Amino acid sequence: DTGVSQDPRHKITKRGQNVTFRCDPISEHNRLYWYRQTLGQGPEFLTYFQNEAQLEKSRLLSDRFSAERPKGSFSTLEIQRTEQGDSAMYLCACQPLNTEAFFGQGTRLTVV
């Protein structure tokens, strides 16, 4: 257990619906990352927060995706008007400076 919690663990939604995922990081870690992982591939970077500031976003993060980290604690990732191509595992990670990243168990999204 890395101490990084993600909720829900699984989400099945119909195409066109909105979904929101939550990540509760290790409290003393101020660097938080979201990654997306499709079957058979390694995780791909989506976005990065330092405290409450979103400092970097990948080109993978289309306009339908939005992430927030109010108060620099938990973070949410919302996908609007979901598409089948959004089906993936969404991973949250905390990373203290100059050490490895600690990943949560992920949220598995299936868009039907």
Next chain:
Amino acid sequence: GESVGLHLPTLSVQEGDNSIINCAYSNSASDYFIWYKQESGKGPQFIIDIRSNMDKRQGQRVTVLLNKTVKHLSLQIAATQPGDSAVYFCAERGTGFQKLVFGTGTRLLVSP
């Protein structure tokens, strides 16, 4: 662009054998490399890391070797056990906001 890749998509070994998983990276500026283990339905789990100023690092039953000349990274697992069966990813840490760049993974299958 930067990329991290693996030579073997699947590696099958017998219990007790030593396993070697290889990885090539392309960003010569990377200064930190990590091996992660990922079991089905779970987030990546840290195994071992190595900084670019080192050639070798040992952990419990695992050794990581870094060859900067040919930009090659390997993970050696001694006395492989069935519990080692998983997908293994190497990752390099980028500069700036330190996001991780992952390869596509190698599946390790350990037979009793």
